Amino acid sequence: MTLSISGITISDRDFIDALYLLPSLTKLTFDDFRTIVHPITSLFLSSLTLHDSDSDSVPEPRSILVPNLCALSIKCHGTSFDDSAFVDAVTSRWLPDPSYTAAIGVASLRSVVLRFREREVDEDVYRGLYELDKVGMRWGRREVNEEADMPLRARSNLERMGMRVVITGKDFMGV
Template structure:
């Protein structure tokens, strides 16, 4: 049916989980260049069509399962070759047996460099070995936004990600971490190699052994005149706490206060001259505890000065 139709205005196509199960029939390889010459975004659970280079495609969402997992690095290399204008790459990786993959694929010797990729989204399900392969096989020098999602208790391979960022020599300004089982020390190490970050979102995992949103992490984010600050360009911070642990309200408040410079003040001018950005937005949400509005009165005062602050718990928004 699709092969007989034309979509001259179509910009986005989602054919995930699209299957034909009638007497062994399969989804035909469609010539999307002819069907949709203006197509910009493609989401699929099958290997993407490769009849010709897709110069117009900018974003691809790909679900990598057992049928597409072997070998994964050549698969992604093929996709990047076939979509030379691709800017955004989104991967969802379901569980599979990595031991079934060829050893040469799991330990690649050559790193491919792709300068068009500016946004990378990766969602995995307890499979750090796949991430190790990905991070060791590719370089994205133009990367500025990274979204990493996980739904497991497996330790997230922070060292491999740090090597990936360092080897890519990219300037990441937006980093989102959702559900990763990562320690506060590893998170600090990651931020050390991303001094350009201006937006940071951390959504921890309630079933992991620990949360990275600790007192030590918040102390590391605090501006101090005696040392170079972590994430000096940070302007927006969003923390979603789902892991039930002792949360240090006082340290969090002190950290936010240290990064707020009242617009027009001498302190603001001095910090700007040293390359330190003023934080502009702070969001803190708890899914497991109430928030004491009185404790967070100092942030309410900063909100009155111009800082956008949201603090919410099981008892609703308190700031």
């Protein structure tokens, strides 16, 4: 199931509560264009993060936000964004072992697109995602088309089971 939201004003708490009602959601696209309230907050990103206690045993059904999420696309038009919380959320959802994901009932995040319209990307903060590239995550700062299958960096041997991550700053000229 896919949910695409664009230009809708919703608080982070209401957004989280709504997503708890959609456990079968596999793809989430959010664009905060022309909104006053931006729900992609530290609270939202923390709710999206799998914490160690979530993966130690079989979690309660409501304890995991969108457990089947495989693709996440966020377009931010503001300048305020919790980069560290985003990196934590993405890395916590990178679960390349299918038997492990089946055991805990959470799908692995495979595609992440983060576009900033009014700010630059802090390369140092996202360095951890570069490290994941070495074990199969695909990373890139620029891409002409989100759906294009163009290499952004040299492909690792494990990319076929990896995750695609695209993060762009305000100088990005693409879609």
